[in-house]
Amino acid sequence: MDYMTLIQLLDSTVRLATPLLLACLAGLFSERAGIFDIGLEGKMLAAAFFSAAVASLTGSVWIGLLAGIAASMSLAALHGVASITFRGNQLISGVAINFLAAGLTVLIAQDWFSQGGRTPSLMGGARFEGITLPGADAIADVPVIGPLYAELISGHSILVYMAFAAVPLTWWLLYRTRFGLRLRAVGENPAAVDTAGVSVVGLRYAAVAICGVLCGIAGAYLSTALQAGFVKDMSAGRGFIALAALIFAKWRPWYALWATLLFGLFGALETRPDVIENVIGFKVQGQLLGALPYLMTVVILAGFVGKAIPPRAGGEPYVKER
Amino acid sequence: MTANDSRGQPETAAPAIELKGISKAFGPVQANKDISIRVMPGTIHGIIGENGAGKSTLMSILYGFYKADAGEIFIAGRKANITDSQAAIAAGIGMVFQHFKLVENFTVLENIILGAEDGWKLRPSLNKARKSLVELAKDYGLNVEPDALVQDIGVGMQQRVEILKALYRQADILILDEPTGVLTPAEADQLFRILGRLRSEGKTIILITHKLREIMEITDTVSVMRRGEMTATVQTAETSPAELAELMVGRKVLLRVDKTPATPGEVVLDVKNLKVVDDKGVERLRGINLNVRAGEVLGIAGVAGNGQSELLEVLGGYQDGTGEVRVNGQLIDLTGKKSDGQSRRARGIAHVPEDRQREGLIMEYQAWENTAFGYHRDPAYKSGILMDNAAIRADTAEKMERFDVRPPNPRLEAKNFSGGNQQKLVLAREIERNPDLLLIGQPTRGVDIGAIEFIHQQIVALRDQGKAILLVSVELEEILALSDRIAVMFDGKIMGERLPDQTDEKELGLLMAGITDTDRDHSVEEVEANLAHAGGDTSKEV
Numbered sequence: 001m002d003y004m005t006l007i008q009l010l011d012s013t014v015r016l017a018t019p020l021l022l023a024c025l026a027g028l029f030s031e032r033a034g035i036f037d038i039g040l041e042g043k044m045l046a047a048a049f050f051s052a053a054v055a056s057l058t059g060s061v062w063i064g065l066l067a068g069i070a071a072s073m074s075l076a077a078l079h080g081v082a083s084i085t086f087r088g089n090q091l092i093s094g095v096a097i098n099f100l101a102a103g104l105t106v107l108i109a110q111d112w113f114s115q116g117g118r119t120p121s122l123m124g125g126a127r128f129e130g131i132t133l134p135g136a137d138a139i140a141d142v143p144v145i146g147p148l149y150a151e152l153i154s155g156h157s158i159l160v161y162m163a164f165a166a167v168p169l170t171w172w173l174l175y176r177t178r179f180g181l182r183l184r185a186v187g188e189n190p191a192a193v194d195t196a197g198v199s200v201v202g203l204r205y206a207a208v209a210i211c212g213v214l215c216g217i218a219g220a221y222l223s224t225a226l227q228a229g230f231v232k233d234m235s236a237g238r239g240f241i242a243l244a245a246l247i248f249a250k251w252r253p254w255y256a257l258w259a260t261l262l263f264g265l266f267g268a269l270e271t272r273p274d275v276i277e278n279v280i281g282f283k284v285q286g287q288l289l290g291a292l293p294y295l296m297t298v299v300i301l302a303g304f305v306g307k308a309i310p311p312r313a314g315g316e317p318y319v320k321e322r
Numbered sequence: 323m324t325a326n327d328s329r330g331q332p333e334t335a336a337p338a339i340e341l342k343g344i345s346k347a348f349g350p351v352q353a354n355k356d357i358s359i360r361v362m363p364g365t366i367h368g369i370i371g372e373n374g375a376g377k378s379t380l381m382s383i384l385y386g387f388y389k390a391d392a393g394e395i396f397i398a399g400r401k402a403n404i405t406d407s408q409a410a411i412a413a414g415i416g417m418v419f420q421h422f423k424l425v426e427n428f429t430v431l432e433n434i435i436l437g438a439e440d441g442w443k444l445r446p447s448l449n450k451a452r453k454s455l456v457e458l459a460k461d462y463g464l465n466v467e468p469d470a471l472v473q474d475i476g477v478g479m480q481q482r483v484e485i486l487k488a489l490y491r492q493a494d495i496l497i498l499d500e501p502t503g504v505l506t507p508a509e510a511d512q513l514f515r516i517l518g519r520l521r522s523e524g525k526t527i528i529l530i531t532h533k534l535r536e537i538m539e540i541t542d543t544v545s546v547m548r549r550g551e552m553t554a555t556v557q558t559a560e561t562s563p564a565e566l567a568e569l570m571v572g573r574k575v576l577l578r579v580d581k582t583p584a585t586p587g588e589v590v591l592d593v594k595n596l597k598v599v600d601d602k603g604v605e606r607l608r609g610i611n612l613n614v615r616a617g618e619v620l621g622i623a624g625v626a627g628n629g630q631s632e633l634l635e636v637l638g639g640y641q642d643g644t645g646e647v648r649v650n651g652q653l654i655d656l657t658g659k660k661s662d663g664q665s666r667r668a669r670g671i672a673h674v675p676e677d678r679q680r681e682g683l684i685m686e687y688q689a690w691e692n693t694a695f696g697y698h699r700d701p702a703y704k705s706g707i708l709m710d711n712a713a714i715r716a717d718t719a720e721k722m723e724r725f726d727v728r729p730p731n732p733r734l735e736a737k738n739f740s741g742g743n744q745q746k747l748v749l750a751r752e753i754e755r756n757p758d759l760l761l762i763g764q765p766t767r768g769v770d771i772g773a774i775e776f777i778h779q780q781i782v783a784l785r786d787q788g789k790a791i792l793l794v795s796v797e798l799e800e801i802l803a804l805s806d807r808i809a810v811m812f813d814g815k816i817m818g819e820r821l822p823d824q825t826d827e828k829e830l831g832l833l834m835a836g837i838t839d840t841d842r843d844h845s846v847e848e849v850e851a852n853l854a855h856a857g858g859d860t861s862k863e864v
Contacts, residue, residue: 178439178447185425185436192423195385196437196487197408312426320387 007151017264018163019218023242024256026214033207034187034313038094041239042101047072047219049105052119052230055126069216076212084204087317106232119230128157128225157225171253187311190318200318244297250308263293336399338363338526344393353379355550366527368537371547372770377530385417386410416488420500426473478509497528506625507831514540534563581782584806587616590759590790596645598632606632608814614790621805622794629814630794634763638673639666672752676763682748685737690718693751725750742773763794812836
């Protein structure tokens with residue numbers, strides 16, 4: 001494998017890791033506050049559709065992005081009402097959201113565009129284009145560093161850079177601010193937060209709302225940056241892989257970055273079977289790579305590689321007790 | 323920070339807290355009926371009553387957890403509208419709950435500032451709290467390690483963190499709900515010393531407890547609650563434990579159990595070098611040797627979390643262990659298929675588990691269904707391959723009658739009985755099977771005095787029938803009252819055996835803290851250091 005192939009592979013890794021990373025951080029906020037969310041998938045899908053649809057109708061990808069975020073946040077609000085206000089089962093609510101999004105997106109797409117459940121292909125300003133970072137062209141020909149900067153670091157859409165910037169931001173928010181302290185506390189022991197005179201419900205809604213925003217960006221990235229338009233079920237299980245990454249990352253922001261990059265690499269390798277064959281000498285089924293994130297998560301859950309301890313109050317509605 | 327403008331102006335005559343006509347009902351249950359109480363500033367005011375008397379409800383109203391149906395609250399002479407915990411904190415009230423409200427994987431410091439931060443950035447808040455902790459430690463003798471994780475410190479220390487939380491919020495009034503339930507006698511003494519110091523600094527303290535000894539030892543005034551009503555408020559110096567006990571239950575009770583000396587027979591349970599390793603790889607039982615004879619009660623004393631639970635679990639058949647356990651001379655399996663509740667019962671072992679709500683009963687099931695559990699293969703309960711529900715219900719009704727379970731309705735769900743009646747239901751199921759050996763854990767935890775008496779009588783009666791009884795309890799009084807021999811557990815080992823009439827709470831307390839040379843004097847610090855060595859898992863049973 002030559003240097004350029006490696007750079008291409010890593011470039012592809014970054015692009016595939018981005019939606020996983022955004023969704024993983026979305027899940028991190030929600031689960032750290034004690035609200036399990038298996039509806040990441042559905043929220044991403046809804047956001048993918050609405051951002052592509054609105055971008056296509058208005059010609060502005062930014063309005064599309066806002067529409068996607070709004071769609072994702074509506075579903076997040078639904079999850080919040082079900083699991084926080086009405087203390088329902090968080091898994092059931094999440095499953096319902098996934099089904100709702102899968103059906104509704106195709107239905108509305110067909111109604112609006114009559115293209116078999118797709119949106120029209122996005123072009124020009126209706127799509128996030130790659131950004132060429134300053135100096136990328138100038139040093140492109142410098143050996144080693146040139147391709148690294150021009151091909152791998154430069155040339156991604158704004159959403160990619162946002163996703164990577166979200167990692168330190170999330171870390172800082174969680175560990176260096178009052179909001180983060182309270183958010184982590186509410187996922188560990190909501191009674192402690194409640195008796196300290198802080199609203200458990202308010203904190204959990206805030207967490208679910210942030211989750212909605214991040215899932216919205218993840219979904220918009222799928223249909224307006226990674227692809228050019230919405231197709232049926234285009235989230236393709238990424239919400240679940242993001243959940244797996246979240247467990248893999250032990251609910252920590254920096255670990256989430258490494259976990260999603262690793263899973264992104266598996267995705268990139270899946271599209272380049274020739275690379276694996278060149279390196280290890282025999283062919284590996286693409287499906288096996290697709291299953292790897294799940295397999296690795298099972299290994300993690302079984303406790304072989306350190307212990308992943310979820311937030312203690314996760315999944316349980318808070319009921320005031322004496 | 324959260325200062326209230328009604329405070330700071332000394333109104334010498336005004337009580338720190340005055341409740342007028344507080345009533346609160348949960349559905350048909352009247353938890354608090356027209357309660358009025360005055361707590362004077364700078365005093366320790368005890369509130370005593372049986373479980374379910376309404377003490378906790380009253381305090382939850384004061385702390386803004388519940389809204390009273392009727393009545394008024396005055397803080398320092400001014401009417402206060404306490405709608406939530408935030409309002410209670412603002413009014414200068416701090417509460418130390420029976421079950422601590424701490425975030426286990428946060429540090430002490432983080433727990434203290436939670437909800438009382440000084441701005442949206444954490445670091446300045448943490449620095450400020452660190453400074454004020456030093457002062458609080460100096461003023462009240464409340465030393466804690468600010469950067470330790472709560473899960474790594476002992477129960478006594480965790481309680482101190484709760485008190486510091488309240489003081490950091492500038493509480494003038496401190497409510498403590500059953501604070502000594504999880505402490506050793508030495509730790510409890512230390513707590514009382516801290517409370518005394520807080521009082522001398524002008525703080526007002528409300529101490530909720532069901533332990534008469536504590537009321538007599540530390541309070542200035544005591545209010546007695548019974549069935550949701552405040553039956554009396556008296557000066558502690560002018561009352562006696564007997565009078566208080568009578569006020570609590572409305573009749574005279576025996577605080578000691580009437581029993582004749584035991585006449586031990588053959589060894590029924592013989593345990594040699596019993597070890598249990600939990601799923602985290604921690605050795606919870608580290609070579610237990612003990613035996614129980616027919617016709618005697620062996621009491622296991624110890625602070626919760628020192629292996630007593632594991633001992634009951636492995637003997638009860640739902641925890642794997644290694645070693646030799648013989649019942650009536652025959653080895654029993656400690657692992658594998660033949661080690662479960664079913665095979666234990668077949669060997670004449672009955673088990674009344676420590677946690678009746680999780681292990682003894684299914685709360686959503688009716689009394690008769692619970693009575694059939696474990697004994698559902700009894701031919702009398704079957705009709706062909708089906709269960710004979712009518713027969714089980716009839717049998718349950720009889721058992722409920724004999725064990726004075728109220729209300730005696732087999733179709734009532736377990737959760738609708740009071741703690742004492744739930745326990746009687748479990749006891750009836752287990753004792754009525756005429757076992758050779760009864761394992762019984764915390765028989766009267768959360769049980770009111772009337773039921774305690776009944777349960778104690780049943781245990782003694784079973785002993786007098788020549789049965790062997792292994793009793794585990796964290797209540798020393800109970801151990802002393804019931805046992806014919808006492809073994810003290812600490813850190814997964816038996817520290818020693820004593821005869822109840824040749825020992826006292828002090829000696830047992832030292833053994834419970836892992837100190838075997840009980841003749842010497844020991845400082846509180848020494849005892850605490852020793853307890854800390856046993857690890858933070860003393861909180862496990864809380």
